[in-house]
Amino acid sequence: xxxxxxxxGWVVAFAGFFMHLALxxxxxxxxxxxxxxxxxxxxxxxxxxSDTIIAFLAAPAAQALGMPxxxxxxxxxxxxxxxxxxxxxxxxxxxxSAFTTTVSGLVTTYGILYGIGMGIAYMCPIKCGYRWMxxxxxxxxxxxxxxxxxxxxxxxxxxxxxxxxxxxxGDPYFGDDVAxxxxxxxxxxxxxxxxxxxxxxxxxxxxxxxEKRAIEHExxxxxxxxxxxxxxxxxxxxxxCSSSGKKSQPSRDVEMRRPLNPKVHPSATTDKTLQExxxxxxxxxxxxxxxxxxxxxxxxxxTYKTFGASHGISDQFLTFIGSLSLCFNGxxxxxxxxxxxxYGFKLSLLVDFFSQFVIGSFLVASIVSPxxxxxxxxxMIMNYGGNFAMYPTVTAEMFGTNHVxxxxxxxxxxxxxxxxxxxxxxxxxxxxxxxxVYGTAIASGIAGGCVFILTTKDLKxxxxxxxxxxx
Numbered sequence: 001x002x003x004x005x006x007x008x009g010w011v012v013a014f015a016g017f018f019m020h021l022a023l024x025x026x027x028x029x030x031x032x033x034x035x036x037x038x039x040x041x042x043x044x045x046x047x048x049x050s051d052t053i054i055a056f057l058a059a060p061a062a063q064a065l066g067m068p069x070x071x072x073x074x075x076x077x078x079x080x081x082x083x084x085x086x087x088x089x090x091x092x093x094x095x096x097s098a099f100t101t102t103v104s105g106l107v108t109t110y111g112i113l114y115g116i117g118m119g120i121a122y123m124c125p126i127k128c129g130y131r132w133m134x135x136x137x138x139x140x141x142x143x144x145x146x147x148x149x150x151x152x153x154x155x156x157x158x159x160x161x162x163x164x165x166x167x168x169x170g171d172p173y174f175g176d177d178v179a180x181x182x183x184x185x186x187x188x189x190x191x192x193x194x195x196x197x198x199x200x201x202x203x204x205x206x207x208x209x210x211e212k213r214a215i216e217h218e219x220x221x222x223x224x225x226x227x228x229x230x231x232x233x234x235x236x237x238x239x240x241c242s243s244s245g246k247k248s249q250p251s252r253d254v255e256m257r258r259p260l261n262p263k264v265h266p267s268a269t270t271d272k273t274l275q276e277x278x279x280x281x282x283x284x285x286x287x288x289x290x291x292x293x294x295x296x297x298x299x300x301x302x303t304y305k306t307f308g309a310s311h312g313i314s315d316q317f318l319t320f321i322g323s324l325s326l327c328f329n330g331x332x333x334x335x336x337x338x339x340x341x342x343y344g345f346k347l348s349l350l351v352d353f354f355s356q357f358v359i360g361s362f363l364v365a366s367i368v369s370p371x372x373x374x375x376x377x378x379x380m381i382m383n384y385g386g387n388f389a390m391y392p393t394v395t396a397e398m399f400g401t402n403h404v405x406x407x408x409x410x411x412x413x414x415x416x417x418x419x420x421x422x423x424x425x426x427x428x429x430x431x432x433x434x435x436x437v438y439g440t441a442i443a444s445g446i447a448g449g450c451v452f453i454l455t456t457k458d459l460k461x462x463x464x465x466x467x468x469x470x471x
Contacts, residue, residue, distance in 0.1 A: 006215050009132030011203055013143040016125025019083060019200030020147030022193035023090065023118045027152030027329065028159055029056040030305045031322045032185075034315070035163040036106070038174040039182040043101040049172075049306050050427055051103055056302050057423045058111030059118070061416035064409060066119020068274070071405030079124040079204040086121025087197025090114050095190035098183035110186075121197060123405040126392055128204050130401045132215065137396050142337020142389040149329030149385045156323045158192075159185050167316040172309060271400030277407050282398060285454055290391055290414030291421075292447040293353055296360045296440035297384025298419055300325075303426075304377050307433065311367045321374045328378040329385035336386030337393065345394045346455050352390070353448035356383040360441030364434045387415075 037052045066086065074082040093113030100106045129140035162185040164178050173179075207215060277283040304325075305318045313321075339348040359379045366376040395411050396404045425436045 006133045006218060008205075008207070008211075009129050009136070009140065012125055012129045012132055012205075013140050015200045015203035016129060016144035017147035017200075019087065019121065019125055019197050020144055021151035021154060022087065022196035023122060024145075024148030024151030024326075025155045025189070025193065026056070026059045026114070026118065027149070027301050027326055028155050028322075029053075030301050030303070031156040031319050032159055032163075033302075034170045034172070034174060034305065034309070035159075035178060035182050035185070038170065038179040040101065040103060040106065041173060042176070042179060044103075047103065049303075052106065053302055053426065054103065054423060055106045055111045057298075057419040058107050059115035060298075060412075060419050062112045062115025063119035063122065064413040064416040066116035067122060067409030067412055068406040069116070070120035070123060071403070071409060073120065074124055074127065074405060078206060079128040080201050083121045083124040083201035083204055084198060086117045086119070086124070087201060088117070088194060089120065090117030091190045091194035091197065093117060093190075094186055094193060098186035098190075119409070121201070123392070123408060125200070125204055127401070127405050128206060130396060130404065131206055131212075134215070134401065136341065137393045137401075138337045138339075138341035138389070140337075141392045142334040142340075145333045145337075145385070145388045145392075146330040148388065149326055149331070149333050149381075151326075152329065153323040153326035155189060155192075156319060156326065159189060160319045162188060164315065167314070169315055170309065172306070271402035272407070273403050274406045274410060277399050277403075277410065280399075282454060283407075283410065285450060286391065286395065286398075286411045287414040287417075289447045289450050289454070290387065290411050291418035292414075292443035292450075293356065293387050294384060294415045295418040295422060295443050296356055296380060296437075297387070298415075298422055299436065299440050300363065300377055300380050300384070302422075303433075308367070308370075308373060313370050313373070317370055321370075321377055324374065325378045325381040328382035332382035332385035333389040335382075337389035340390055340393050345390060345397065346451060348386075348390055349394075349451045349454075350448055352383050352386045353444050353451065356380065357441050357445035357448065359383065360444060361438065363437050363441075 033049060033052060033056070036055075037047060037049055040052060041047050070082055070086055073085065077085075090113070093109045096109040096113065097106060100109055125144050126141055129144065130137055133140055163181045164174070168174065168178060170178075272280070305315075305322065308318045308321070309315065336348055336352060339351070359376060363376050363380065366372040391411055392404065392408050395408045399407050422436070422440075425431050425439070426433075
């Protein structure tokens with residue numbers, strides 16, 4: 001209902017979506033890398049794609065550093081000013097990239113500055129949206145980070161039209177007529193990013209004390225209404241029966257499969273700080289799962305264009321694949337955010353991780369035709385995008401919302417860690433590209449198995465974490 005006390009949460013969600021259109025342009029790297037690498041080769045002819053990819057991989061690492069910083073700033077200045085600061089730092093990094101002529105310079109501007117700014121702003125609209133709609137975390141996360149996925153789709157086309165308006169083919173690098181346009185591309189895009197993040201940030205605000213009370217009253221009324229209904233009837237997917245045929249109270253494992261909404265899946269009763277989260281083995285498990293489940297997506301985003309070009313696919317078609325796949329990226333975020341609210345995070349995680357394992361195993365074989373390659377790339381990027389809707393939701397549900405920005409920053413660091421491992425693997429003389437592809441697919445399957453461990457009751461006690469209990 002748009003006349004309810006929490007209705008401004010929709011404004012926050014779509015303002016965050018608009019902000020994330022700019023924040024998500026890190027996914028343009030697959031399209032931009034031939035242009036940027038060709039430009040830097042003017043100053044160092046020995047450079048190749050395996051050298052410049054470090055700028056792309058540095059961005060999520062810097063983002064992981066920026067997220068807890070953003071969480072601390074947000075507690076002092078609120079979501080609006082924190083988002084503005086992060087957006088401006090990110091945009092400034094892109095504009096400065098126009099003046100870089102070395103890989104180290106590009107890593108500093110398009111990797112570190114860009115990533116830190118992105119990290120500072122990233123969680124602001126999500127956390128703000130949780131305050132307005134505390135029982136709709138999945139859909140809030142989904143709407144906001146859908147912009148992150150679609151931003152690359154939009155700005156892929158903008159960047160390609162600036163650098164390569166004639167759709168010339170690289171062999172494997174471009175000539176000066178394309179490469180010389182790279183500084184102009186960075187300058188124009190940096191200004192656009194600043195505009196997008198500024199306009200989105202200005203719409204962010206936390207609820208007033210009166211609005212908080214109204215939101216709490218609304219949630220209580222909704223919960224009370226549900227308490228008066230027969231148990232389980234709101235979700236036809238999960239009707240739990242005893243051997244006698246009567247509905248029974250579900251186990252804790254079943255509770256983890258419930259939808260994340262006020263009617264059937266209450267949020268965490270206590271908020272944990274980062275220090276408290278680090279005392280729980282599930283925090284580290286989320287970190288590891290984040291690294292395993294995002295590896296295949298990072299690999300595809302960073303290499304799909306060079307891999308496709310090496311098999312004769314045109315630059316224009318690869319740019320189209322990039323934009324189309326990033327639409328799937330955005331759609332996957334919205335889809336899995338909805339699934340988390342509707343069916344619970346356990347089922348949602350399992351569907352994402354195991355399907356990524358299967359689809360990722362066909363990436364190398366799909367290069368037999370542009371059509372099959374584009375289908376596999378799009379589906380892999382869709383599942384990859386789903387991670388960024390589900391993990392903030394899972395983190396908030398398991399450890400509370402008050403410190404979700406800093407807590408999710410730790411979980412997100414798993415994504416950054418996997419990027420570093422990927423760089424090492426891609427640079428290795430002992431591992432082929434195919435081996436890295438299959439390795440990332442297997443990692444997704446392993447993470448799927450970890451979901452069952454994540455939902456184990458009292459995992460800390462089961463592992464005897466922190467020493468034996470006193471008798």
